[in-house]
Amino acid sequence: xxxxxxRELIDAVTASIESGKPLSIRGGNTKAFFGGPxxxxxxxxxxxxxxxxxxxxxxxxxxxxxxxxxxxxxxLKEQRQMLPFEPPCFGERATVGGAIGCGLSGPRRPYAGSVxxxxxxxxxxxxxxxxxxxxxxxxxxxxxxxxxxxxxxxxGTLGLLLEVSLKVLPAPRSECTLMLEADRDGxxxxxxxxxQRPSPISGTCHSGGLLHVRLSGSExxxxxxKSKIGGDTLDDGDAFWTRxxxxxxxxxxxxxxxxxxxxxxxxxxxxxxxxxxxxxxxxLRWVISDSPADRIRTAAAExxxxxxxxxxxxxxxxxxxxxxxxxxxxxxxxxxxxxxxxIFNPGRMxxxx
Amino acid sequence: xxxxxxxxxxxxxxxxxxDLRRKLARxxxxxxxxxxxxxxxxxxxxxxxxxxxxxxPDTVEQVQDVVRYCHGxxxxxxxxxxGTGLSGGALPIEEGVILSLAKFNKILDVDTGNRTALxxxxxxxxxxxxxxxxLGLYYAPDPSSQIACTIGGNVAENAGGLHCLKYGLTVHNIxxxxxxxxxxxxxxxxxDSLDSPGYDFLALMTGSEGLLGIIVEVTVRLLPKPExxxxxxxxxxxxxxxxxAVSSIIAAGILPGGLEMMDNPAIRATEDxxxxxxxxxxxxxxxxxxDGTPEEVEDEIERVRRVLEASGCIKMQVAADDDQRQLFWxxxxxxFPAVGRISxxxxxxxxxxxxxxxxDVLNRIEDLSSEYxxxxxxxxxxxxxxxxxxxxxxxxxxGELERTEQLAGKILEMCIEVGGTITGEHGVGMEKIDHMCxxxxxxxxxxxxAVKEAFDPGRLLNPDKAVPTLHRCAEFGAMHVHKGQLKFPxxxxx
Ligand SMILES: Cc1cc2nc3c(=O)[nH]c(=O)nc-3n(C[C@H](O)[C@H](O)[C@H](O)COP(=O)(O)OP(=O)(O)OC[C@H]3O[C@@H](n4cnc5c(N)ncnc54)[C@H](O)[C@@H]3O)c2cc1C
Numbered sequence: 027x028x029x030x031x032x033r034e035l036i037d038a039v040t041a042s043i044e045s046g047k048p049l050s051i052r053g054g055n056t057k058a059f060f061g062g063p064x065x066x067x068x069x070x071x072x073x074x075x076x077x078x079x080x081x082x083x084x085x086x087x088x089x090x091x092x093x094x095x096x097x098x099x100x101x102l103k104e105q106r107q108m109l110p111f112e113p114p115c116f117g118e119r120a121t122v123g124g125a126i127g128c129g130l131s132g133p134r135r136p137y138a139g140s141v142x143x144x145x146x147x148x149x150x151x152x153x154x155x156x157x158x159x160x161x162x163x164x165x166x167x168x169x170x171x172x173x174x175x176x177x178x179x180x181x182g183t184l185g186l187l188l189e190v191s192l193k194v195l196p197a198p199r200s201e202c203t204l205m206l207e208a209d210r211d212g213x214x215x216x217x218x219x220x221x222q223r224p225s226p227i228s229g230t231c232h233s234g235g236l237l238h239v240r241l242s243g244s245e246x247x248x249x250x251x252k253s254k255i256g257g258d259t260l261d262d263g264d265a266f267w268t269r270x271x272x273x274x275x276x277x278x279x280x281x282x283x284x285x286x287x288x289x290x291x292x293x294x295x296x297x298x299x300x301x302x303x304x305x306x307x308x309x310l311r312w313v314i315s316d317s318p319a320d321r322i323r324t325a326a327a328e329x330x331x332x333x334x335x336x337x338x339x340x341x342x343x344x345x346x347x348x349x350x351x352x353x354x355x356x357x358x359x360x361x362x363x364x365x366x367x368x369i370f371n372p373g374r375m376x377x378x379x
Numbered sequence: 380x381x382x383x384x385x386x387x388x389x390x391x392x393x394x395x396x397x398d399l400r401r402k403l404a405r406x407x408x409x410x411x412x413x414x415x416x417x418x419x420x421x422x423x424x425x426x427x428x429x430x431x432x433x434x435x436p437d438t439v440e441q442v443q444d445v446v447r448y449c450h451g452x453x454x455x456x457x458x459x460x461x462g463t464g465l466s467g468g469a470l471p472i473e474e475g476v477i478l479s480l481a482k483f484n485k486i487l488d489v490d491t492g493n494r495t496a497l498x499x500x501x502x503x504x505x506x507x508x509x510x511x512x513x514l515g516l517y518y519a520p521d522p523s524s525q526i527a528c529t530i531g532g533n534v535a536e537n538a539g540g541l542h543c544l545k546y547g548l549t550v551h552n553i554x555x556x557x558x559x560x561x562x563x564x565x566x567x568x569x570x571d572s573l574d575s576p577g578y579d580f581l582a583l584m585t586g587s588e589g590l591l592g593i594i595v596e597v598t599v600r601l602l603p604k605p606e607x608x609x610x611x612x613x614x615x616x617x618x619x620x621x622x623x624a625v626s627s628i629i630a631a632g633i634l635p636g637g638l639e640m641m642d643n644p645a646i647r648a649t650e651d652x653x654x655x656x657x658x659x660x661x662x663x664x665x666x667x668x669x670d671g672t673p674e675e676v677e678d679e680i681e682r683v684r685r686v687l688e689a690s691g692c693i694k695m696q697v698a699a700d701d702d703q704r705q706l707f708w709x710x711x712x713x714x715f716p717a718v719g720r721i722s723x724x725x726x727x728x729x730x731x732x733x734x735x736x737x738x739d740v741l742n743r744i745e746d747l748s749s750e751y752x753x754x755x756x757x758x759x760x761x762x763x764x765x766x767x768x769x770x771x772x773x774x775x776x777x778g779e780l781e782r783t784e785q786l787a788g789k790i791l792e793m794c795i796e797v798g799g800t801i802t803g804e805h806g807v808g809m810e811k812i813d814h815m816c817x818x819x820x821x822x823x824x825x826x827x828x829a830v831k832e833a834f835d836p837g838r839l840l841n842p843d844k845a846v847p848t849l850h851r852c853a854e855f856g857a858m859h860v861h862k863g864q865l866k867f868p869x870x871x872x873x
Contacts (some may be wrong), residue, residue, distance in 0.1 A: 069692045083626040106632055119623040135573065144580055145549050164547065164731040168537045169811075170846065171830050175550070175582030181852035183549040184578070196632035197831055218492060222515065223603045224671060247675035267465040290570040292492030307486050309573045331570030352566045357577055359833035364826070375577075 028076025054119025091123030110138035129179025132271035133229040142178035149189035153365030198242035203263025289331030296325035430471030437482040447563035460532030466808030500531025519546035534760035536585035544762035558592035605670035614661035614694040618740030621663035623689035633644030636760030652717035655710030731803035765803035816852035
């Protein structure tokens with residue numbers, strides 16, 4: 027069902043600017059656990075949904091921000107296309123606006139690109155209550171600053187997203203999932219070996235002595251890589267990658283703080299006293315550990331990356347990796363440039379932002 | 380410029396050059412007219428201005444010194460890479476200095492395990508791929524200017540290339556930047572990992588045309604070279620059919636490594652120049668490259684062939700070997716210089732449109748071409764819907780440049796009208812600044828200015844480019860309505 031609530035949503039922003047009461051923007055509220063606390067007056071985006079346009083030959087879909095991710099994915103599937111960044115939903119109610127705001131990408135990310143890589147244009151309401159459009163529906167556009175990509179991962183702190191245009195891709199004609207036995211070093215070595223040459227690998231997951239490898243591409247390309255890699259074929263590969271993407275994989279049921287370490291792929295495993303799952307050819311390490319936050323953050327930073335306290339964090343530790351002083355200064359200025367009164371999701375990304 | 384202004388510029392030049400020479404080596408500051416001449420324009424040579432001085436620092440500290448000095452004295456700064464930009468982005472400002480990154484030409488580190496390279500901003504685009512070729516790696520974005528343009532300039536313009544439909548633009552292929560902010564601070568944006576915390580300033584900096592900071596270091600992602608690549612050249616007797624074939628290829632679920640189109644005048648000009656074996660009778664040719672593992676390439680080529688046949692292609696040729704493949708591409712890559720041989724001057728346009736509008740827009744360009752009495756040659760990144768119509772003119776003929784600019788303006792407005800944009804990869808710079816007023820409304824432009832203000836409140840970094848002032852738009856709009864023609868009031872013409 028397609029309902030355009032733009033007018034009403036802009037009015038809500040205007041009212042908030044006037045009253046000075048901040049807003050807490052909510053899509054499906056499936057990622058409430060992620061990031062800082064929700065403090066403002068809830069502004070529900072649900073219902074502001076529906077495809078604005080979709081033309082398969084243009085490889086572009088435009089949807090209102092309250093549209094369910096699942097709805098977009100099934101629409102694309104009918105045309106044998108996909109959202110290549112495989113946004114994690116963490117619930118049936120997940121909206122595309124939330125996917126953009128959180129900026130999270132799934133298993134295919136290192137091979138196909140991240141959510142921000144596929145954003146072509148946005149329509150937003152800024153903190154002056156203005157209805158603005160940036161980017162567009164074409165593949166290449168360098169007119170003006172790239173405000174659309176700036177929205178990705180901003181946790182709703184820069185503006186209210188009304189619409190988004192995403193580049194989509196043809197779905198692979200063939201996919202298969204292989205399973206190999208490997209310890210962490212073996213998995214790292216495998217990933218290194220295979221990432222030095224072109225291959226149809228489109229997902230890796232290492233956990234509990236098992237390495238899962240997904241292949242995507244043409245039938246013959248997949249078959250040829252499969253015979254070179256070996257291992258066992260998993261019957262229902264799709265279900266495995268969905269469970270991984272949605273954190274329904276056994277690993278994520280473990281108790282304790284869940285950390286997300288984004289580090290260069292070849293980095294050796296940081297020793298953090300905890301169970302760990304590795305994705306993205308090594309560029310993403312999930313760790314369940316009660317080691318002190320500082321220690322985990324230092325390890326990630328030393329490797330050249332950063333650590334996010336993803337789940338079960340508690341209030342005292344910020345979710346996102348602290349920014350350098352000069353970078354934080356720029357963040358505050360950019361926040362003010364979009365949201366001078368500080369009405370959008372205050373504190374949802376960093377305290378004071 | 381009045382005599383009094385000329386004198387004051389000379390005095391200012393002497394003072395600024397003197398001050399800067401106390402910070403940099405003597406030969407790193409150019410201030411006499413003869414040495415400044417080469418910097419008076421970028422690839423858009425219709426606009427020329429002499430800067431106060433050119434500085435050529437060779438350390439980041441020196442960049443910081445120059446920037447701090449300019450910041451302290453209210454002097455505008457225009458960063459410059461190789462000056463191949465086509466929108467006047469590196470055009471000097473008379474009361475400003477050029478900050479050339481030419482001496483920052485070193486590849487600092489190549490990390491094979493993580494497939495990244497840490498490079499200085501003045502490194503040429505192609506030099507990166509050359510330096511890592513023996514490792515089986517390359518840097519994907521390949522603008523046609525890649526032998527000359529710098530990676531710093533690529534980031535500042537978000538440059539694309541022949542292969543960006545599949546492999547992305549500059550913004551998709553960089554991980555980290557070091558920038559010097561207008562107050563001289565060194566800030567790292569992004570990390571060595573695939574993502575980084577906080578706002579996506581990496582995206583914001585990419586394509587910011589030197590208005591937000593000076594890029595002094597870039598970490599790029601490298602890709603393994605495709606094991607195998609094949610290209611098909613397909614001829615059409617009708618431009619619209621060729622345009623539709625592009626959409627059909629995409630609709631068939633094929634994602635080519637490159638998908639380029641040339642119309643008949645472009646085919647003839649390049650064939651005369653490089654003898655690539657193009658079909659000079661065709662109304663249009665498509666070059667479609669698929670790459671990957673040998674098995675994938677075999678599959679895909681077959682599929683492309685079937686789609687092309689169904690699209691009414693009249694002739695098809697798969698390059699027999701890699702030499703012939705390179706030859707096919709060499710014509711496309713040499714399209715601009717080839718056109719340079721058949722006309723005293725040419726003006727390159729860079730609009731992007733939805734692919735489905737290709738045929739229609741081409742026909743309308745042809746109509747406009749006869750209306751204005753100016754020849755237009757079309758080459759495109761067809762897969763991305765990125766057009767590069769080249770308008771042929773003679774700058775020595777009174778009024779031709781003006782007519783050319785009017786025709787260009789019409790084509791750009793048409794791009795907006797069909798749902799596209801005024802620039803796909805060359806940037807706004809000075810050239811398309813007035814068309815920004817057509818593409819964006821007041822509130823949107825104000826938001827851009829607010830972003831600029833956050834990084835550069837004194838408006839010293841490449842001021843008055845890329846984003847027009849509201850005042851300028853008001854004037855442009857008024858002129859537009861009253862006289863029906865475009866003008867660039869603040870720019871001298873040559
Ligand atoms: C024949 C020809 C073919 C071309 N083909 C393509 C193509 O296929 N695709 C494409 O995208 N472009 C193309 N271009 C345009 C041009 O080459 C690109 O825009 C390129 O990225 C410019 O790089 P440069 O080093 O020459 O930058 P310059 O022209 O020196 O500068 C461009 C802009 O970047 C800014 N800048 C430069 N360096 C820095 C820095 N270190 N920090 C901050 N700002 C900086 C400048 O101020 C200016 O605004 C072509 C140009 C020519 C002449």
